[in-house]
Amino acid sequence: MSDLFLNILAIYLDAAPWLLLGLIAAGLIKAWVSEAWMIRWLGGRGFGPVARAAVIGAPLPLCSCGVLPAALGLRRSGASRGSTLSFLIATPETGVDSVAVTYALMGPFMAIVRPIAAIFSAVFTGILGGLVPEKPLPPAAAPDCDDGGCCSSLPIGKAKPKPSPEAAWKCGLEGLRYAMTDILDDLAFWLAIGIIAAGALITWLPPQSLAQWGSGVPAMLVMLAIGVPMYICATASTPLAASLLLLGVSPGTVLVFLLAGPATNIATLGLLRRELGGPVLAVYLFGISAAAIACGLATDALVQYTGISVTAQVAETGELVPEWLSILSATLIAVFAIRPLRNSLLERVPKAG
Incomplete structure (x- = not known):
């Protein structure tokens, strides 16, 4: 039982900085990005909005829990269902931080393959999700700053006046307040369930035990079965993936884990079902699974054809997030x-403006 508690605590501390970053991003998106812009670029159906969402999300350094508030903010600001799914997949599967760590740990080949596969899986799943009929967005409180400042809504095509520094500051504070109250309340339960479940999986079924499966579709299906419910960040998953490579798991099978693990977990699946419905959740799981296996098989075929030795490129790295930052973020x-406790603290902080 002590191992279970320590693993849950370790996962929470690992996730906390990225979750806090995601909440901040969600608040600023809600505050500073107008609904008109969101609908113009990420609204509607088709390839364009879905591809843009994937390209926008791919470089962001947000993990599978940090992307939840950001994606929720995008959806409630007017992004289409397909674009939301695309952003929700591309963002945690890759990022500038995870690509850098992938290059350091697994070499240039996997550092190139990983973001390409992430964008492909995001666009593929987003297009499938866009085929499901839309339902009305759930009501959500917006930041109280619709005064012609930074976050006021304007008709599509109409220029938005440049906000004053005071208005921009007010919008930013109200956006952060919104993220740390409304959005965090929406996420807290499912995040807790997901982190506890991930701790249990790591305690009773260590991922290193999967190395015996080697390669092929059966091994990839095992990676999917473990990766889908597990919480693991793209960056945090990279050292584990590198160790699996050294233990004999094929690069394609490892890629399946790198795609499915960060993009899916119990928290994401529960929130997705509530926000977008059961049919979209089914499409989400099918799209990620099919794309991950397709990319894994293609990667193994490419490695075999070119003769690249990925295991020779594996190296070691240290922790990227200082311990004090993890503890501070987890506490906040x-x-x-x-x-x-939150209401007591906020009562002492007057609203901006």
Whole structure:
């Protein structure tokens, strides 16, 4: 039981900085990105909005929990269902931080293959999700700053006046308040369930035990079965993936884990079902699974054809997030997730403006 608690705590500390970053991004998106812009670029159906969402999300350094508030903010600001799915997949599967670590740990080949596969899986799943009929967006409180400043909504095509520094500051504060209250309340339960489940999986079924499966579709299906419910960041998954390579798992099978693990977990699946419905959740799981296996098989075929030795490129790296930052972020999130304590603190902080 002590191992279970320590693993849950370790996962929470690992996730906290990225979750806090995601909440901040969600608040600023809600505050500073107008609904008109969001609908113009990420609204509607078709390849364009879905591809743009994938390209926008791919370089962002947000993990599978950090992307949830950001994607929720995008959806409630007017992004289409397909674009939301595309952003929700591309963002945690890759990022400038995880690509850098992939290059350091697994070499240039995997550093190139990983983001390409992530964008492909995001666009593929986003297009499938766009085929499901839309339903009305759930009501959500917006930041209280619709005064012609940075986050006021304007008709599509109409120029938005440049906000004053005071208005921009007010919008930013209100956006952060919105993220740390409304959005965090929407996420807290499923995040807790996901982190606890991930701790249990790591405790009783260590991922290193999967190395015996080697390669091929059966091994990839095992990676999917473990990666889908597990919480693991793209960056945090890279050292584990490198160790699997050294233990004999094929690059394509490892790629399946790198795609499915960060993009899916119990928290994401629960929130997705509530926000977008069961049919979209089914499409989401099918799209990620099919794309991950297709990319894995293609990667193994490419390695075999070119004769590249990926295991020879594996190296070691250290922790990217300081321990003090993880503890600070975890404390802040815990405080704001407890409503009575949060309300007591916010009562002492006057609203901006």
